[in-house]
Amino acid sequence: MKIGIDKLGFFTPNLYIDMAKLAHARQEDPNKYLIGIGQERMAVIPPTQDVVTMAANAADKILTDDDKKQIDFVIFATESGIDNSKAAAVYLARLLGLSSDIRAIEIKQACYGATAGIQLAKEHVALFPERKVLVIGADIARYGLRTPGEPTQGGGAVAMLIGANPRILMLSKESTYYTQDIMDFWRPLGKTEAMVDGKYSSNIYLEFLERVWDSYQNKTGLALKDFDGLLFHLPYTKLGLKGLRQIIAGADPVLTVRLTQEFENARIFNRIVGNLYTGSLYLSLLSLLHNSERITAGSRIGLFSYGSGAEAEFYSGVLQDTFREGLMKIDYARELNQRREVSITEYEELFNNQLYNVETRKLEYKNDPANFVLTGIEGYQRQYLKK
Numbered sequence: 001m002k003i004g005i006d007k008l009g010f011f012t013p014n015l016y017i018d019m020a021k022l023a024h025a026r027q028e029d030p031n032k033y034l035i036g037i038g039q040e041r042m043a044v045i046p047p048t049q050d051v052v053t054m055a056a057n058a059a060d061k062i063l064t065d066d067d068k069k070q071i072d073f074v075i076f077a078t079e080s081g082i083d084n085s086k087a088a089a090v091y092l093a094r095l096l097g098l099s100s101d102i103r104a105i106e107i108k109q110a111c112y113g114a115t116a117g118i119q120l121a122k123e124h125v126a127l128f129p130e131r132k133v134l135v136i137g138a139d140i141a142r143y144g145l146r147t148p149g150e151p152t153q154g155g156g157a158v159a160m161l162i163g164a165n166p167r168i169l170m171l172s173k174e175s176t177y178y179t180q181d182i183m184d185f186w187r188p189l190g191k192t193e194a195m196v197d198g199k200y201s202s203n204i205y206l207e208f209l210e211r212v213w214d215s216y217q218n219k220t221g222l223a224l225k226d227f228d229g230l231l232f233h234l235p236y237t238k239l240g241l242k243g244l245r246q247i248i249a250g251a252d253p254v255l256t257v258r259l260t261q262e263f264e265n266a267r268i269f270n271r272i273v274g275n276l277y278t279g280s281l282y283l284s285l286l287s288l289l290h291n292s293e294r295i296t297a298g299s300r301i302g303l304f305s306y307g308s309g310a311e312a313e314f315y316s317g318v319l320q321d322t323f324r325e326g327l328m329k330i331d332y333a334r335e336l337n338q339r340r341e342v343s344i345t346e347y348e349e350l351f352n353n354q355l356y357n358v359e360t361r362k363l364e365y366k367n368d369p370a371n372f373v374l375t376g377i378e379g380y381q382r383q384y385l386k387k
């Protein structure tokens with residue numbers, strides 16, 4: 001039985017900053033951000049959006065009433081959740097109007113969470129082929145103003161419907177994974193910004209890539225030539241490029257050019273959104289499918305997932321001939337280009353205005369054009385609205 005990603009949706013708020021302007025404000029050479037880090041724009045998250053509203057906005061774009069009836073499991077992967085106890089998936093299920101006869105949970109392992117969600121969903125569908133699982137990867141990436149991590153922030157949500165006979169990507173059975181207790185990036189309880197050993201984290205990412213890629217080839221017998229595209233977790237797009245170069249070193253020049261061209265397609269959206277932590281790999285999948293003219297049904301795509309702390313997985317899938325239908329005819333390039341640029345001062349104000357540990361506050365939400373918004377907090381309870 002074929003199991004995999006049936007539909008894929010994405011949402012990021014309508015605000016962004018220009019990275020060259022951020023570089024000027026921080027007395028850095030713009031090329032450090034544009035080339036050295038590989039980021040051109042960065043999503044800015046207003047207080048009226050959090051992981052729940054962003055997930056609802058992403059999922060609402062792709063789900064039909066029939067899909068909603070078939071979903072009996074919602075897996076919400078996030079490392080910027082809104083509650084220490086209650087799963088974001090429970091709020092989401094209510095906002096989307098899903099049945100109450102479902103499981104709804106939140107999972108966490110840094111940027112790896114959504115991949116764990118997909119693999120759990122695959123096993124659930126293998127047991128119950130008539131059912132579907134909604135997997136979310138939603139996050140707000142925050143490091144702090146004027147820190148080295150600042151240009152690698154961003155945010156957004158990816159929603160994926162996992163089912164039998166998928167429209168987009170049939171997942172292969174085998175994958176390779178690796179976990180080791182490492183302090184490269186973490187966020188202690190009570191802190192709103194991540195702590196990170198940036199250079200160390202980038203080195204560990206590349207080391208874990210080497211491990212899971214080598215073991216994947218040994219386990220499956222597949223080799224570089226069997227892949228039509230390679231996707232990477234993209235905390236900043238230059239790191240994915242380094243990962244690609246590591247894998248293709250010494251490969252046939254024609255294959256090298258082809259995989260590099262597809263990588264360029266796969267980073268177009270990430271370059272203008274930034275890091276969305278657990279959703280980043282899947283935004284890159286969307287970017288590839290949206291922007292590549294060459295990728296076709298039957299193409300094998302490899303996916304490298306990495307979450308600090310640290311855990312990595314390599315797996316692959318084969319594109320289905322209905323893959324464009326699974327994107328629901330949404331013009332993401334247009335949506336991303338229609339966002340409003342904010343000044344660096346406005347971005348700093350929005351950054352400092354995040355709702356954390358707030359008992360009661362009403363928010364001015366009329367300027368947020370999204371369908372699902374956070375209107376405020378009352379007695380520590382988040383108030384959500386579907387417009």
Ligand code: HMG
Binds near residue numbers: 032112185196233278
């Ligand atoms: P930094 O120290 O400010 O930057 O921080 P740098 O000095 O290393 O420069 C960055 C690159 O720009 C270098 O290239 C420079 O040479 C180049 P590289 O040596 O890497 O090839 N550069 C220039 N290029 C062109 N023109 C110029 C110029 N100047 C310099 N004029 C760092 C960079 C990424 C470390 C920082 O932003 C950071 O700490 N970010 C957050 C951590 C991060 O993203 N880590 C990635 C791996 S961990 C991960 O992926 C998991 C994560 O997503 C979280 C999770 O799992 O939940 C983060």
